Amino acid sequence: MLKTRLIPTVLFKDHSLVKSVQFANLRMLGNPIQTVKVYNARNVDELVFLDIGAPIDNHEPQYEVVSEISEDCFMPLTVGGGIKTVGQIRRLLKIGADKIALNTYAFKSPSLIRDAANKFGSQAIVVSIDVKRVNANRYEIFITGGKQATGIEVTKWAKEVARRGAGEILLTSIDHDGQMLGYDLQLIKAIAKAINIPIIASGGAGKPEHFVSAIKNGADAVAAASIFHYTQYTPQSIKNYMRRKGIPVRL
Amino acid sequence: MIMIVDYGMSNLRSVAKAVEAAGGRSVKVSNKLLDLQAATHIILPGQGAFPDGMANLKKGKLIEGIRHQINTLKKPFLGICLGMQLLATSGHESGVNNGLNIISGKTIHLTVKEKKYKLPHIGWNDIAYNIKCPLFKGLSKSPDFYFDHSYYLEPLDSSITVATCTYGQTFPVTFWRQNLFATLFHPEKSQTNGIKLLKNFIQTQFQYHA
Numbered sequence: 001m002l003k004t005r006l007i008p009t010v011l012f013k014d015h016s017l018v019k020s021v022q023f024a025n026l027r028m029l030g031n032p033i034q035t036v037k038v039y040n041a042r043n044v045d046e047l048v049f050l051d052i053g054a055p056i057d058n059h060e061p062q063y064e065v066v067s068e069i070s071e072d073c074f075m076p077l078t079v080g081g082g083i084k085t086v087g088q089i090r091r092l093l094k095i096g097a098d099k100i101a102l103n104t105y106a107f108k109s110p111s112l113i114r115d116a117a118n119k120f121g122s123q124a125i126v127v128s129i130d131v132k133r134v135n136a137n138r139y140e141i142f143i144t145g146g147k148q149a150t151g152i153e154v155t156k157w158a159k160e161v162a163r164r165g166a167g168e169i170l171l172t173s174i175d176h177d178g179q180m181l182g183y184d185l186q187l188i189k190a191i192a193k194a195i196n197i198p199i200i201a202s203g204g205a206g207k208p209e210h211f212v213s214a215i216k217n218g219a220d221a222v223a224a225a226s227i228f229h230y231t232q233y234t235p236q237s238i239k240n241y242m243r244r245k246g247i248p249v250r251l
Numbered sequence: 252m253i254m255i256v257d258y259g260m261s262n263l264r265s266v267a268k269a270v271e272a273a274g275g276r277s278v279k280v281s282n283k284l285l286d287l288q289a290a291t292h293i294i295l296p297g298q299g300a301f302p303d304g305m306a307n308l309k310k311g312k313l314i315e316g317i318r319h320q321i322n323t324l325k326k327p328f329l330g331i332c333l334g335m336q337l338l339a340t341s342g343h344e345s346g347v348n349n350g351l352n353i354i355s356g357k358t359i360h361l362t363v364k365e366k367k368y369k370l371p372h373i374g375w376n377d378i379a380y381n382i383k384c385p386l387f388k389g390l391s392k393s394p395d396f397y398f399d400h401s402y403y404l405e406p407l408d409s410s411i412t413v414a415t416c417t418y419g420q421t422f423p424v425t426f427w428r429q430n431l432f433a434t435l436f437h438p439e440k441s442q443t444n445g446i447k448l449l450k451n452f453i454q455t456q457f458q459y460h461a
Binding site for chain 2: 001002003004043045046070071072073074077096097099118121122123124167196197198221250
């Protein structure tokens with residue numbers, strides 16, 4: 001049976017591990033490389049590593065950092081942040097990334113998704129989608145680290161990225177980010193209904209129950225950051241809880 | 252020397268690091284025929300699409316060399332994911348393409364009928380394995396490994412299948428024939444289970460005629 005993945009998200013900016021609340025109020029939390037080593041030692045399912053400064057400052061992926069974290073990372077590693085060319089993707093995969101998360105530049109130039117999927121396989125291409133609720137029933141996508149509105153409705157874009165060959169969607173609610181009050185379940189439900197590739201839910205986890213609700217509403221995997229930084233819960237303790245609630249996990 | 256074949260299609264460094272963690276003392280990522288000849292063990296890793304994989308092996312003039320090392324010299328060989336799929340006679344991904352033809356069979360798309368089985372098949376899935384295969388020495392029953400694929404190799408001779416996985420359908424995930432091993436999952440990304448498997452592979456050198 002396929003296990004439900006619990007994925008810590010490591011955000012970094014200018015060589016520092018950071019954590020945001022609604023994509024703002026960044027707090028510096030230390031060294032990202034050290035953090036990855038700890039997660040590896042804790043035998044987590046997978047890791048998402050995002051350079052949140054890159055799309056804003058328009059800088060190249062930080063190859064040295066990726067190379068260093070992959071030194072002892074015997075779990076799947078997804079790397080994202082400001083990636084805009086097939087050449088950058090090739091280089092990141094070569095130095096230790098297993099999957100690439102595209103976001104802003106996939107939106108600006110959607111042919112990047114198909115080009116990358118053809119070259120490296122859909123299984124290596126994650127499209128990261130940052131979403132804000134604009135009114136009771138409408139969610140729109142935002143790019144450039146959540147700073148730039150697009151006016152595009154989320155299910156429309158999710159269907160398009162799936163059609164263009166994305167292997168997974170990392171679905172982040174900007175409103176719920178860092179709030180630790182639970183995932184945006186309505187959003188997860190809507191996307192799960194719209195597409196048939198795996199969805200990684202992100203934004204809002206603060207308690208073990210939140211992960212279970214996300215899965216029950218259609219997420220295939222759950223990502224989180226704050227809960228690991230600010231509470232005593234560990235990936236293992238959360239997975240123990242998930243298993244008790246009948247969700248298959250890898251222990 | 253353990254050679255990791257560089258044909259431009261893979262998470263080469265992840266594989267090299269994991270082999271080192273498994274105790275591989277001399278690990279070389281290379282695309283040179285001389286290294287294929289010098290190697291004691293050969294690993295063909297892989298991520299990506301079948302046609303590109305074959306095109307790159309061809310461009311690197313590696314096809315005959317790999318076949319010779321496996322079929323004639325019987326050197327321990329491990330294909331991983333795409334590196335397993337490419338061993339087939341043909342690949343049915345974006346058209347039909349010739350494979351390395353080391354294992355008779357076709358690389359085809361997974362068939363999942365129910366909507367709850369999404370593709371690609373991504374994540375940790377347990378496998379059922381044959382304990383006779385040395386790769387699985389020391390592993391627990393039904394161990395989890397990390398998968399990330401939509402295709403698999405359906406061999407004509409099912410007796411080479413030593414592990415299967417079930418996701419929508421049951422499909423072969425490990426082959427073993429003398430010196431030849433192949434896994435559809437990624438041992439280099441499967442934490443301690445994967446490192447154990449790689450360690451077992453490195454230790455197969457005296458089992459050519461098993």
